[in-house]
Amino acid sequence: MSRIIFECWYCxxxxxxxxxxxxxxxxYNGRTSIIQVKVQCPNSEQTAIRVSTGEVLSTIAIPSPWP
Incomplete structure (x- = not known):
C-alpha cells in the first residue's frame, strides 16, 4: 500500500x-499505454488527480500540511 498527499486542482x-x-x-489508439485511475475530490467532486496504479483504496480530505 502506498500513500500520496496532494491538493485538488479545482478547490x-x-x-x-x-x-x-x-x-x-x-x-490506446493501437499503442500500449498505462491506464491512469481518476481520483475524485471529496469536496468538489471533480477529478483532483490521476494516478498510475492498480486500485485506489481511500480518498480522505485532510487539514493542510503546508503552511
Whole structure:
C-alpha cells in the first residue's frame, strides 16, 4: 500500500489518498499505454488527480500540511 498527499486542482482541498497495485497496461489508439485511475475530490467532486496504479483504496480530505 502506498500513500500520496496532494491538493485538488479545482478547490485546493488537501487530500490523502491510499492506493495499491501495479499500474495497469492497456491499449490506446493501437499503442500500449498505462491506464491512469481518476481520483475524485471529496469536496468538489471533480477529478483532483490521476494516478498510475492498480486500485485506489481511500480518498480522505485532510487539514493542510503546508503552511
Amino acid at each position: 485546493q482541498q488537501e487530500i490523502l489518498c491510499e492506493f495499491t497495485g501495479e499500474p495497469v497496461v492497456g491499449e
